[in-house]
Amino acid sequence: MSATVIDGKAFAAGLRARVAGFAASFERSAGRKAGLAVVLVGEDPASQVYVASKARQTVECGMASFEYKLPVDTAQTDLIALVDRLNADPAVDGILVQLPLPKHLDEQEVVARINPDKDVDGLTPLSSGRLALGQPGLVPCTPLGSLMLLKDRLGDLTGLDAVVIGRSILVGKPMAQLLLGENCTVTIAHSRTRNLPEVVRRADIVVAAVGRPEMVKGDWIKPGATVIDVGINRLPPEEGKAKGRLVGDVATTEALAVAGAVTPVPGGVGPMTIAVLLRNALVAAHRNAGVALADGAL
Ligand code: NDP
Numbered sequence: 001m002s003a004t005v006i007d008g009k010a011f012a013a014g015l016r017a018r019v020a021g022f023a024a025s026f027e028r029s030a031g032r033k034a035g036l037a038v039v040l041v042g043e044d045p046a047s048q049v050y051v052a053s054k055a056r057q058t059v060e061c062g063m064a065s066f067e068y069k070l071p072v073d074t075a076q077t078d079l080i081a082l083v084d085r086l087n088a089d090p091a092v093d094g095i096l097v098q099l100p101l102p103k104h105l106d107e108q109e110v111v112a113r114i115n116p117d118k119d120v121d122g123l124t125p126l127s128s129g130r131l132a133l134g135q136p137g138l139v140p141c142t143p144l145g146s147l148m149l150l151k152d153r154l155g156d157l158t159g160l161d162a163v164v165i166g167r168s169i170l171v172g173k174p175m176a177q178l179l180l181g182e183n184c185t186v187t188i189a190h191s192r193t194r195n196l197p198e199v200v201r202r203a204d205i206v207v208a209a210v211g212r213p214e215m216v217k218g219d220w221i222k223p224g225a226t227v228i229d230v231g232i233n234r235l236p237p238e239e240g241k242a243k244g245r246l247v248g249d250v251a252t253t254e255a256l257a258v259a260g261a262v263t264p265v266p267g268g269v270g271p272m273t274i275a276v277l278l279r280n281a282l283v284a285a286h287r288n289a290g291v292a293l294a295d296g297a298l
Pocket of ligand 1: 142165166167168169170171172189190191192193196209210211212230231232233269270273
C-alpha cells in the first residue's frame with residue numbers, strides 16, 4: 001500500500017487565503033493594515049531569497065511589509081536600536097530578524113530584545129516560556145505549520161506516540177511542546193539517542209528535523225505512521241547540473257511504501273513556514289490593536 005503524500009503547498013495556499021480574508025477585515029476594524037517588519041543583515045544569498053519571498057507574500061496577503069536591509073558590518077548597538085524602534089512603532093505588528101546573523105553579532109541578545117507581542121518567529125525567551133507553560137503566545141512557524149498538517153490529516157492527536165528527531169530551539173523543542181499540548185506521548189530523539197531506528201519504530205507520528213539527507217529509512221517507520229519531514233538538504237550536483245537536488249531527512253520513496261502519510265521535500269513543510277509567519281503577524285496585529293479574532297480562526 002502506498003502512503004498519502006501530504007500537500008503542504010496546497011494547505012499553505014489555503015492558509016494564505018484565510019490570512020488575506022482576515023487581513024482585510026482587520027484593516028476595516030483597525031483603520032490600518034497589519035504590518036510585518038523583516039530585518040536582514042548582510043548579503044547571504046539564501047537569506048535574501050527568503051526575505052524577498054516573505055515581503056512579497058506579506059503584500060499579497062494585504063498586509064504592510066517593512067524591509068530593512070543593513071550592511072554586513074552593522075554594529076550590535078545599531079541593530080538593537082533598530083529593533084527598539086520597531087518595538088515602539090505602532091504600524092509594526094510583527095518583527096522578524098532573519099537568522100543566522102553575521103558572526104560578530106550576538107543573535108541571542110538581538111532576538112531577546114524583540115517585544116514578545118511582536119515576536120512572530122516565537123523565539124524570544126518569553127515566547128518559549130509561554131509555550132512551555134501552555135499559555136497563549138506566538139509559536140515558531142515551522143513547528144506550528146507541521147502541527148497544522150498533522151491535525152489536518154489526523155484530527156485529534158490525543159494518545160498518539162510521537163517521536164521528534166532533533167532538539168533545536170527553532171524546530172525540535174517547540175515541536176515537542178506543541179505535540180505534548182495535543183496530548184501526544186512525546187519522545188525527543190537527538191544525536192546521542194541510542195538505537196534511533198527502534199525508537200522511531202514506536203511512533204504513530206514521526207517528525208524529522210535533523211539536517212541529514214534521507215537519514216530516516218523506510219524500515220524505521222511503523223506501518224501507517226504519519227511522517228513529517230522538516231529537513232531541507234541540498235545534495236551535491238549530479239554531473240552536468242549546476243545545483244544538486246533538494247531532499248529531506250527522510251528517505252521518501254522508502255517511507256511511502258510503509259507509512260500512512262508523508263510530507264514531500266520540497267512541497268511539504270517548507271511552504272508552511274512563510275504561510276504561518278503571515279498568520280502569526282496577523283494574530284499579533286489583532287492582539288496589538290485590541291481587535292477580536294475567534295480562537296482557532298487562523
Ligand atoms: P539543527 O542543526 O539546529 O538541529 C539538528 C538536530 O538534529 C539536533 O538536535 C541534533 O542533535 C540532531 N541530530 C543531528 N544528527 C543526528 C543523528 N545522526 N541522529 C539523531 N539526531 C541527530 O537544525 P534545525 O532544527 O534548525 O533544522 C533541522 C532541519 O530542518 C534542517 O535540514 C533545516 O534545513 C530544516 N529546516 C527547515 C525549515 C522549513 O521551513 N522547512 C525551517 C527550519 C529548518 P544534537 O542536539 O544532539 O546535536
